[in-house]
Amino acid sequence: MSYKKISVQNRFFTAYFMGLLLSQWISGCKPHALSLSQGNVREPSAQNQATIRVGEVSSMTGSEATFGISTHRGIELAFEEINQSGGVLGKKLQLMTLDDQSKPEEAATAATKLISENQIVALLGEVASSRSIAMAPIAQNSKTPMISPSSTNPRVTEMGNYIFRVCFIDPFQGEVMAKFALNDLKVKKVAVLRDVDSDYSTGLADYFTTAFKKGGGSVVIDESYTSSDMDFKSQLTAIRAKKPEAILVPGYYTSVGLIARQARELGLQIPLLGGDGWDSPKLVEIGGKALENSYFSSHYSTENTSPKIQTFVSKFRQHYQANPDGMAAMGYDAAMILADSMKRSKTLSKQDLREAIATTQNFPAVTGNITLNEKRNAVKPAVVLKIVDGAFHYQTTIQP
Template identity: 45%
Template sequence: MTRFSAARRFLLLSSMSLALVAASGCKPKAGADGEGSGAQSGALVIGAYLSLTGSKADFGIKTQQGALLAIDEANAAGGVGGRPVKLVILDDQGTADEAGNAVTRLIDVENASAILGEVSSSLSLVGGRIAQRRGIPMVSPSSTNTQVTEIGNFVFRTCFIDPFQGEVMATFAKEKQGFTRIAVIKDVRNDYSIGLAKAFIETFTKNGGTIVAEESYNEGDTDFSAQLTKIKALEAQALFVPGYYTEVGNLAKNSRRLGLNIPLLGGDGWESPKLREIGGNDIVGSFYSNHFAPDNANEKSSAFIATYSKRWNEPPTALATLGYDATALIIDAMRRAKGEPTPAAIRDALEATKAFPAVTGAVTFDANRNPVKPAVVLKVTADGDKFVAEIQPAGAAPAAPAAPAAPAAPAAPAAPASGAAAAPAGSGSGAAK
């Protein structure tokens, strides 16, 4: 009988703690559920869940800075229909349990009408599923993995998806550089790298190019001579390396040492001052795609760079810019929402977004809620990365080849042109998480 002591104690304790938390956590009465409460007056809440502590804190902090700027500007311009907009930011420490808690808290306690987050795709998957289940729209500023918006019709993003960058670089290599023989070397353990490589190979061969070799490496490798020696014998004109800056830098050094003097091509995982620190002169002359180019400024992006630099005393990074764009997009959708800006109305408005003038390029959503917007190609030079080309998305949206009625004509984002916002002081691997 005393065997149950532990169980009884446990029950007592759990019921005590249950009573404690339940006291502050009862569901609001029907009718005032979530969206309803405070809908007539008071601030509209955008809830953000970001990694403000932990190993990826820099991503979250930069995104937060961009988002806060967007909120300030919106409130200075009169808020949404006279109501102020409030940003509630919760830290998720970069872990799934905290991300899940943060999103449910934003919905249940903070009454968020829309959710902003996360940077990491894997955390956007955790939060996005809760948002979808609860019927609250979520916009991820910078999760590039295709799975994120596949969750459902409440999940959007403001960055392009991984495969699109592969298409961009394939188009750039074939059309702008005239390459016909290219070798690919990818990080086999990394979804991002695999996704870019796959899209690159498909587009490049479809356009009549030849992939002479498909090699692989692992994160942390510093010696690539085996793969590069093989590639050298095949007379490739360029080498596509969709990876992160550390390995790319080392690979560049390796290739020059072996006498392989062809340009390297890559994606936004290259964006870091570390790239030139590691690669030195050997990486100069290579190209990579990114969300924007610092020297391709238009009016909108120059204004953003100026206000951001003034507010935070540092130039904006890729993530900060995307954080600003995502927040501004949510506010815009709140303004465009029909009737009261309820979560459902905001979702509908988000879906109907047409050529929203974001800093990183005009945003129009395709059928899969991925933005159809141009990417830029930058060239690595001895004194910073220089803008070379802007690549428009091909006819259909990258993730929705079977979307005939996608609201995005290829020419749609032409007017406001691609933005230019980041300064060279990019934060690590940028949005390529």
């Protein structure tokens, strides 16, 4: 028998409870928050810090790493530019980036760390909607403004009034492709091939279907695949049997390249249509010739001759020896809008900064003039790009 041990445990617990009672008595009857709430987070004394800290949660590794790295480069470039021209209100901006390995739970932890440990003033991120949705309640509860560069799921900004985005939303993107297919390509019968693994792909496919049917077209067949698939011949054979005039493939570039190749092998010569998930130089590397005469909607075109875009493109090329894709431009814009809001904000407190971001009007961004509406979404046009000779060529602009 170990009486001694138990009495030690008892003594420990007695001491613990005494301590607890004492602490409760000292702290009085304070209301206790149930979860992370504003009270627990020390308000960052932005005025006292030498730099203004901005957090970024990004998918630097994992399944969407290409997009995460592109976005990060865009943000980095913007911060460098801002700091070279004297920073904001005489202070330099400091970017603190954390990787989330493309996992929602990691994104939530990273956001919690940035907000409570590093005392950031604002949060930039995430690329993918699933991670943004996981981060949003944390940003909202701690009243930290969060700007997502490219999460297009409508739910993201519905999470609270501190959550913003600088990109258009999926319903609009679906509508853009539907309009383009009906009015420019003049097709009536479209097949859909969606990635069931991806929230982005299923969302876009749904919104396209609704808009396309409304405009008088018909979706003749709706097939699906998962992002780890390599062989799409059975789906494509089923699609071929229905004789559509175009196929909507709202997936990410890795699968799209393979799908295009296999579609051509099966003799399907009709154009493929897609969304901004296509927008990566890797797309043509994988798909090659098979992607000729296909179209996708995106945030901007590097071919646009406006000086704003051309200076951004040349600066980016100089820095990273690569062409900036849509994600890089969105990251750049998100950072620029944040810096602009900081300049317009009364103080650098999170509340004032939120007000300033919310009142962004006609900001001349790389991806078009951005106005944030009352739902904290960006209202701006989308462009449709055509793939000719392995390059993305500007086709048309579709206004909201």
